Amino acid sequence: MSLFLTKEGKRKSPKILAYFFGALLFMVIFVAAYAFLTVPLHNLPIANETVLSAVETLLIALAGTAGCCLLFFLPDKSIVPYSFVGLAVIVAMFYVAAFALDATVRPTMIYLISMYGLGPAAVGNLISWTIYWRLGWKDSRRM
Numbered sequence: 001m002s003l004f005l006t007k008e009g010k011r012k013s014p015k016i017l018a019y020f021f022g023a024l025l026f027m028v029i030f031v032a033a034y035a036f037l038t039v040p041l042h043n044l045p046i047a048n049e050t051v052l053s054a055v056e057t058l059l060i061a062l063a064g065t066a067g068c069c070l071l072f073f074l075p076d077k078s079i080v081p082y083s084f085v086g087l088a089v090i091v092a093m094f095y096v097a098a099f100a101l102d103a104t105v106r107p108t109m110i111y112l113i114s115m116y117g118l119g120p121a122a123v124g125n126l127i128s129w130t131i132y133w134r135l136g137w138k139d140s141r142r143m
Helices: 015-042 049-073 079-099 106-134
Strands: none
Touching (some): 015 049, 015 079, 015 106
Protein backbone atom coordinates (compact mmCIF):
# COMPACT_ATOMS: atom_id res chain seq x y z
CA MET A 1 0.00 0.00 0.00
CA SER A 2 3.01 2.31 0.36
CA LEU A 3 2.99 2.61 -3.41
CA PHE A 4 -0.13 4.81 -3.27
CA LEU A 5 0.06 6.42 0.19
CA THR A 6 2.58 8.66 1.95
CA LYS A 7 3.88 8.03 5.48
CA GLU A 8 1.13 10.30 6.80
CA GLY A 9 -1.57 8.20 5.14
CA LYS A 10 -2.37 10.76 2.41
CA ARG A 11 -2.75 9.76 -1.22
CA LYS A 12 0.35 10.31 -3.39
CA SER A 13 0.15 12.71 -6.31
CA PRO A 14 -0.27 11.07 -9.73
CA LYS A 15 1.42 13.98 -11.55
CA ILE A 16 4.33 11.92 -12.85
CA LEU A 17 1.89 9.52 -14.50
CA ALA A 18 0.01 12.45 -16.00
CA TYR A 19 3.26 13.85 -17.41
CA PHE A 20 4.26 10.45 -18.83
CA PHE A 21 0.92 9.87 -20.51
CA GLY A 22 0.95 13.49 -21.68
CA ALA A 23 4.29 12.81 -23.40
CA LEU A 24 2.81 9.72 -25.06
CA LEU A 25 -0.22 11.74 -26.16
CA PHE A 26 2.10 14.39 -27.60
CA MET A 27 3.91 11.69 -29.57
CA VAL A 28 0.58 10.63 -31.06
CA ILE A 29 -0.29 14.25 -31.89
CA PHE A 30 3.05 14.78 -33.63
CA VAL A 31 2.73 11.51 -35.58
CA ALA A 32 -0.72 12.69 -36.75
CA ALA A 33 0.73 16.09 -37.66
CA TYR A 34 3.45 14.43 -39.73
CA ALA A 35 0.91 12.11 -41.36
CA PHE A 36 -1.43 14.91 -42.41
CA LEU A 37 1.03 17.71 -43.20
CA THR A 38 4.03 16.05 -44.86
CA VAL A 39 2.51 15.69 -48.33
CA PRO A 40 1.00 19.21 -48.54
CA LEU A 41 4.18 20.81 -47.20
CA HIS A 42 6.36 18.81 -49.57
CA ASN A 43 4.84 20.79 -52.42
CA LEU A 44 6.31 24.07 -51.17
CA PRO A 45 8.30 25.88 -53.87
CA ILE A 46 11.72 25.36 -52.23
CA ALA A 47 14.43 23.94 -54.49
CA ASN A 48 16.96 22.92 -51.84
CA GLU A 49 15.92 19.61 -50.23
CA THR A 50 17.72 20.33 -46.96
CA VAL A 51 15.97 23.66 -46.53
CA LEU A 52 12.65 22.09 -47.52
CA SER A 53 13.08 19.36 -44.89
CA ALA A 54 13.98 21.91 -42.23
CA VAL A 55 10.96 24.08 -43.09
CA GLU A 56 8.65 21.05 -43.10
CA THR A 57 9.95 19.91 -39.71
CA LEU A 58 9.58 23.39 -38.22
CA LEU A 59 6.06 23.93 -39.54
CA ILE A 60 4.90 20.48 -38.43
CA ALA A 61 6.50 21.02 -35.01
CA LEU A 62 4.66 24.35 -34.69
CA ALA A 63 1.33 22.80 -35.73
CA GLY A 64 1.76 19.85 -33.37
CA THR A 65 2.80 22.13 -30.52
CA ALA A 66 -0.31 24.23 -31.08
CA GLY A 67 -2.41 21.09 -30.74
CA CYS A 68 -0.52 19.99 -27.64
CA CYS A 69 -0.86 23.40 -26.02
CA LEU A 70 -4.62 22.91 -25.96
CA LEU A 71 -3.95 20.99 -22.77
CA PHE A 72 -3.29 24.35 -21.11
CA PHE A 73 -7.08 24.48 -20.73
CA LEU A 74 -6.85 21.72 -18.11
CA PRO A 75 -6.92 22.83 -14.47
CA ASP A 76 -3.32 21.73 -13.90
CA LYS A 77 -1.28 23.98 -16.19
CA SER A 78 2.01 22.21 -15.47
CA ILE A 79 1.03 19.12 -17.46
CA VAL A 80 1.97 20.67 -20.81
CA PRO A 81 5.56 21.83 -20.15
CA TYR A 82 6.48 18.79 -18.08
CA SER A 83 5.02 16.48 -20.71
CA PHE A 84 7.25 18.19 -23.27
CA VAL A 85 10.19 17.50 -20.95
CA GLY A 86 9.08 13.87 -20.97
CA LEU A 87 8.97 14.00 -24.77
CA ALA A 88 12.55 15.29 -24.79
CA VAL A 89 13.57 12.43 -22.49
CA ILE A 90 11.95 9.94 -24.87
CA VAL A 91 13.85 11.48 -27.81
CA ALA A 92 17.09 11.24 -25.78
CA MET A 93 16.32 7.57 -25.10
CA PHE A 94 15.92 7.01 -28.85
CA TYR A 95 19.34 8.62 -29.40
CA VAL A 96 20.92 6.33 -26.79
CA ALA A 97 19.31 3.33 -28.45
CA ALA A 98 20.53 4.51 -31.86
CA PHE A 99 24.12 4.62 -30.65
CA ALA A 100 23.82 0.96 -29.67
CA LEU A 101 23.02 -0.01 -33.27
CA ASP A 102 25.44 -1.31 -35.85
CA ALA A 103 27.73 1.33 -37.38
CA THR A 104 26.16 0.90 -40.83
CA VAL A 105 22.61 1.65 -39.61
CA ARG A 106 23.45 4.22 -36.94
CA PRO A 107 23.70 7.35 -39.20
CA THR A 108 20.32 6.65 -40.79
CA MET A 109 18.65 6.14 -37.42
CA ILE A 110 20.20 9.30 -35.97
CA TYR A 111 19.02 11.22 -39.04
CA LEU A 112 15.46 9.89 -38.62
CA ILE A 113 15.37 10.68 -34.90
CA SER A 114 16.71 14.17 -35.56
CA MET A 115 14.25 14.73 -38.38
CA TYR A 116 11.11 13.54 -36.61
CA GLY A 117 11.84 13.87 -32.89
CA LEU A 118 14.24 16.70 -32.25
CA GLY A 119 12.15 19.47 -33.83
CA PRO A 120 8.92 18.74 -31.98
CA ALA A 121 10.72 18.28 -28.64
CA ALA A 122 12.75 21.47 -28.98
CA VAL A 123 9.96 23.68 -30.35
CA GLY A 124 7.43 22.27 -27.92
CA ASN A 125 9.64 22.84 -24.88
CA LEU A 126 10.52 26.35 -25.99
CA ILE A 127 6.93 27.41 -26.61
CA SER A 128 5.27 25.62 -23.68
CA TRP A 129 7.76 26.81 -21.07
CA THR A 130 7.54 30.36 -22.44
CA ILE A 131 3.75 30.32 -22.15
CA TYR A 132 3.89 28.70 -18.72
CA TRP A 133 6.27 31.25 -17.24
CA ARG A 134 4.97 34.36 -19.06
CA LEU A 135 1.39 33.84 -17.95
CA GLY A 136 2.47 33.33 -14.35
CA TRP A 137 1.35 29.75 -13.90
CA LYS A 138 4.35 28.91 -11.72
CA ASP A 139 2.05 27.50 -9.05
CA SER A 140 -0.60 25.61 -11.00
CA ARG A 141 -2.59 24.76 -7.89
CA ARG A 142 -3.96 28.30 -7.76
CA MET A 143 -5.49 28.04 -11.26
